[in-house]
Amino acid sequence: MNYFNLDKSEETMLSMLSRMAEESGFIKPELYRKYEVKRGLRDLDGKGVLVGLTEIGEVHSYIMDEGEKVSVPGRLIYRGIDIRDIVKGFVQDERFGFEETAYLLLFGNLPDQKAQKEFEALLSLYQRLPEDFARDVILKAPSKDIMNTLARSVLALYSFDDNPDDTSMQNVLKQCLRLIACFPSLAVYGYQAFSHYHGNQSLYIHSPRADLSIAENILAMLRPDSNYTKLEARLLDLALVLHAEHGGGNNSSFVTHVVTSTGTDTYSAIAAAIGSLKGPRHGGANIKVVQMFEDIKSKIKDWEDEEAIEQYLTQILAKDAFDRSGLIYGIGHAVYSISDPRAVILKHYVSLLAQEKGLEDEFKLYTKVEKIAPEVISRGNTMYKTVSANVDFYSGFVYKMLNIPMEMFTPIFAISRIVGWSAHRIEEIANTGKIIRPAYKNVAPRRKYVRMNERS
Known part of the structure; x- marks a missing residue:
């Protein structure tokens, strides 16, 4: 019998309890207006509730003119540099841009050629998963959702880290770089396990290559023949650049700040961000x-x-x-x-x-x-x-x-956004702020405790 199968009595009880839970959880919409609560931390005018400061990314969509908000064509800015200029730069040079973008977001400045090569070499070194990790962690418990596999794999990597709870800057940076480098393998191997065990397809496990960019490695590991065109790789690279960061206010980056503020480890913080991105209102x-x-x-x-x-x-x-x-x-x-x-x-x-x-x-x-x-x-x-x-x-x-299966759409988003999450985790640690704990107003009426034998 399936572990989660229920008999009739269990289903009946759960049905009744779920109705009770829903009724107890409902809050009248007019109370949000009464207490001026910004649901979703958004104002009706779209400005949003200010909850923090960041130097990583900026989403610009309006200007204030004589006290009134005026919409303007949107701009996305990474570390003070317009995304259009970043893209124009690496496209004109006929280079891949994601690794350069990762460096910019993590360290605040564009790398020179020497720094870029050293950074790419470090990422290549960190691509390798622990020995037998793919077999023992990913292939032995294939999930029908690759984001679930990704989160589980990230948490499993905690066990392979000799110093997982060290939140010093150097250790956190090392952990983040390792995760950025190995995310493509975790996601692609998760998909291959799903395809094989749940789709009855042939199993392909290609190792990442040190001489390829992250975008090229995704395509090479995902495809049975590892072949791709130059335009295919460049367009996937561009998509990774555009998804790498979107300010601290997007849900998963905010989650990263919130969880990091508790002092927890990198693997737990990133797994929480993955859980956020998995939601169809965010990443799907x-x-x-x-x-x-x-x-x-x-x-x-x-x-x-x-x-x-x-x-x-x-x-x-x-x-x-x-x-x-x-x-x-x-x-x-x-x-x-x-x-x-x-x-x-x-x-x-x-x-x-x-x-x-x-x-x-x-x-x-x-x-x-x-x-x-x-x-x-x-x-x-x-x-x-x-x-x-x-x-x-x-x-x-x-x-x-690009013939990328639909199951991989959100994981590719995660492969890109892990860079932004890492930058936001580092920023939260660097500023040694307080634990993030927003206020909630309780609107339930006061009641007296009723003894068991007196309850109707």
Whole structure:
């Protein structure tokens, strides 16, 4: 019998208890307004509740003009440098950019050639997993969710560290660099175990190569023949750069600060961040975008018919189509309104890969939905601000064109964001702040204790 199978009496009891738990957990929405609680730490005007300071990343989407907030095209800034300039720099040099970006986020400055080579050599050295780790930790307990495998693997690495609880800067940095270097192997091996044991596919375990970039290693380890084109590797590298950091306010980076502030070990802090990113409201949106487009493609015969696209998007918004959530996935963002700079950058290179893959028509469909969806949403008056495509709108299409399985979409996000998490953990430790403990107001009425024999 399956460990989690329940008999009828257990199911009945759990059903009753779950209803009780839900009722006891419900708080009237009007109380949030009464006590001016910013749910999700967001204001209605989108500015957000200030909970900390950071020098790592900045998300810029508006200016203040005579006391009023005015939306502007979005900017993403790493350590004071605009992401557009970072991308332009390594693309013009025909280099991979993720390792350079990692150095910048971790150490605050761009590396020179010598520092870059030394940093890449150190990451290559740290790529190796402990002996038999893949067999004993990953392959022996394959999960159907690769993020679960990733979190479990990170926690397991604690046991292989001779000094796991040392939170000195040097030790934490070493732990973070090891995790950045081995995340691709942990994620890809987790997928290969899933594919083999749950999908009945052949098992491929390719070792990472020291002469390859992180983006190249992901493709080489993921594919049976380890082959990839230059454009494929460059576009995956670009996606990693764009996802590496997004300010301290995104959920998983905030989790990293919160957990780090307790004084816990690196492995526990990063595992907590992985748990945050696993949530579909944070890391899984690009999967929903791909699924939504598969639905659109099956329902609309003529992809050039903008009227038909508009009608179907209206149905989605009205909860009459796709998953009936009322959401047009990949459109809108908690901070960006006029534009998401990551989506703007990615779109140009997506068009190049679509040409290489012979998927120009599908790319045109994406661009039409990107144009029409904000108009449909604004007419429905369901949003209080202008909306635009976010990075998830195109990243899922990129991964699909790279033949990356959907189960790996969020793990690739984690492979990238581990850099940002590491930088935020280091920043929290460097500032030796207090434990992060926000206030919650109790709104339950006072009651007296009732003896057992007097309860009805």
